[in-house]
Amino acid sequence: MxxxxxxxxxxxxxxxxxxxxxxxxxxxxxRYQAGAPLLAGPVLLGSISGTAPPALAGLLAGAGADTRTTDAGDVAWAGLVLDATEVSAPDQLAGARTFLAGPLRRLMPCGRVLVLARPADGTDVTVDASRQALDGIVRSLAKELQRGATANLLLIEQGASLESGVRFFLSGKSAYIDGQSLRLGAGPAPPPTDWNRPLAGKTALVTGAARGIGAAIAGVLARDGARVVLADLPQAGEALVKVANRIGATTLHLDVAAPDAPERLLTYLAAHTDGLDVLIHNAGITRDKLLVNMAAEQWDSVLAVNLISQLRINAALLGGEQLRAQARVVCLSSTTGLAGNRGQTNYGATKAGVIGLVRSAAREFTAHADSTINAVAPGFIDTEMTARMPMATREVARRLSSLQQAGLPVDVAEAVGWLSSSGAGGVNGQVLRVCGQNLVGA
Ligand SMILES: NC(=O)c1ccc[n+]([C@@H]2O[C@H](COP(=O)([O-])OP(=O)(O)OC[C@H]3O[C@@H](n4cnc5c(N)ncnc54)[C@H](O)[C@@H]3O)[C@@H](O)[C@H]2O)c1
Structure with missing residues (x-):
């Protein structure tokens, strides 16, 4: 591995x-380290028209970033932040080149390019075309950057709170997110009292937490201050206890695909917690076969664990009394759900299904006291699941992203941690890829 x-x-x-x-x-x-500054050096802030927006400057300064608004010509930049929210015509796009081209040559290793824009909204074709063009700029630039640097796009709706998203995308927490765009809506997104413990006072439950990505998610949620319940199959009990002892969590033996799983979960929450603030649907399995060779059991078990369990547990929580206000649900999807993968029609069905689930359920979760539900779609992550691949396939798969390496479980965990926080309240019904900008597929 x-x-x-x-x-x-x-x-x-x-x-x-x-x-x-x-x-x-x-x-x-x-990658993120507690106590380390947001960025490893100064950040250059500008806008498409040339004037740096004061509100954004204040936000960056508040996050402790050494923020500059002019390129001295000899400064090595840790970050370049371009406010392109005023773009409404194609000729303004040249402003992106004007701002970025020079300082890009001096972007530090693992530097960050972050572009802020307005989402296309269907009201004017020229405006929408120009806004969408920024997506092409960022995705292409991400493929040009070297030495671990990333470029991402934040689509800001009117009234959206920027702070938490800007911090996340500039920080080491987004190390393996590259070439992505994410929409920040106007949903309530209160900043935490302590940015180092954004989940203080919250109760979180992670399914499939005995190892791999689930264990890493549990670790990040605990680090961020949450009381964490780790759920996994009874046969994973020993590994589960080890994770629990390491991070100071409690355990629950739960097969998420069992018929009585939703009921058992609610009973547990009622007996042992004051309600649930954060739920991470992480448990997942693969049973790979070409469709022509796939047995019914291989199909059914993957559907049951990866998708049906999430639908049933969500329905029970929304219908019950254990899900608290401004709750956060994060579901594990996969880039296979976006791009497809040979030998994974069953798995692809579930991971695409999860995307449909979060898009459709967003409104219901908003109605539940401004809660949110989102998906994270990991690309190739080094875990026991991917360790089972043949060595040559694994080695090739690792290099097939702009960052030319596999992600680590903690990379997925940081994205999940951010989406679980109060400050990410503007993100709802969306899919965030953590894939180093996979070069194959969508
Ligand atoms: N590893 C990757 O590259 C990758 C990529 C994309 C998506 N994912 C997704 O991330 C999630 C975690 O993947 P991983 O690589 O850590 O997997 P893993 O196989 O290492 O761990 C999965 C965990 O889920 C548990 N689990 C399985 N069935 C369960 C059930 N019925 N009830 C409760 N727990 C159950 C297992 O015991 C195990 O602890 C999965 O949903 C997976 O599909 C992984």
Missing amino acids: NDRYLGLVNTQIGSALASRVGLPRPAVLR
Whole structure:
């Protein structure tokens, strides 16, 4: 599971060799560390018309970023933030090139490019075409950036609160999110009292938490201050207890696909908690086969665990009394649900189904005291699930993203952690890919 190539290519000899023969040179990504500054150096802020927006400058300064509004010409930048919200005609798009081109040459390793724009809204074709054009700029730029740097786009609706999203996308928490766009709506998004413990006082439950991505999610939620309940199959009990002891959580033996799972969950919550603030539907299985060879059991079990369980548990929570106000639900999808994957019609059905689920359920969750439901779609993440792949396939899959490496469980966990926080209240019914900008598929 250890990415030996990543280690090798980051030695002096390995880097020179890879460069000479034209092999990929993935960078060791800058990931979040408690107490570390938001960015590893100064951030340049500008707008499409040239004037840096004061509100954004204040926000960045408040987050402790060394914010500048002019490019001195010799500064190495840790971040470039472009406010493109005023774009309404194609000729204004040149402003993106004017702002970015020069400083990009001095973007630090693992630097961040963040573009803020308005979403297309169907009222004017020229405006919408120009706004959508920014998406193409960001996705293409993300493919040009090197040394672990990323570019992402935030689509800001009128009245949306920017702070939490801007912080997340500039920080090491978004290390493996690249070439993505995400919409920030006007839903209530109160900032936390303590940005280092945004989930303080919250109760969270993670399914499939005994290992892999689920265990990493539980760790991040606990680090961020939540009381965490870890749920997994009874046979994963020993591993579950180890995770619980490590992060200070409680455990629940629960097969999410069992007929009585929703009822058991509600009974547990009523007996042991004051209600649930955060639910992470992470439990998932694969039973890969070409469709022509797939047995009914392989189909049914994947559908039951990965999709049907989520639908049933959500319905029970919305119909019961245990889900608290401004709750957050995050569902694990996959890039397979967006792009498809050979041998995974059953898995692809469930992961695409999860996307349909969050899009459709968003309104119902808003109606539940401004709660939200979103999906995270990981790309290739190094876990026991992917360790089962043949070695050569795994090695190729690892390089097939703009960041030229697999993600780590913690990368998915950080995205889930952010979507679970109060500040992410403007994100609802959406899918956030954590895939290093996968080069294959959608
Ligand atoms: N690893 C990746 O590259 C990747 C990519 C995209 C999406 N995902 C998704 O992320 C999630 C976690 O993946 P992972 O790689 O950590 O998987 P994993 O196989 O390492 O862990 C899955 C966990 O879910 C538990 N589980 C399985 N069936 C269960 C059930 N019926 N009830 C309760 N718990 C159950 C398992 O015991 C295990 O602890 C899954 O939904 C998976 O589809 C993973």
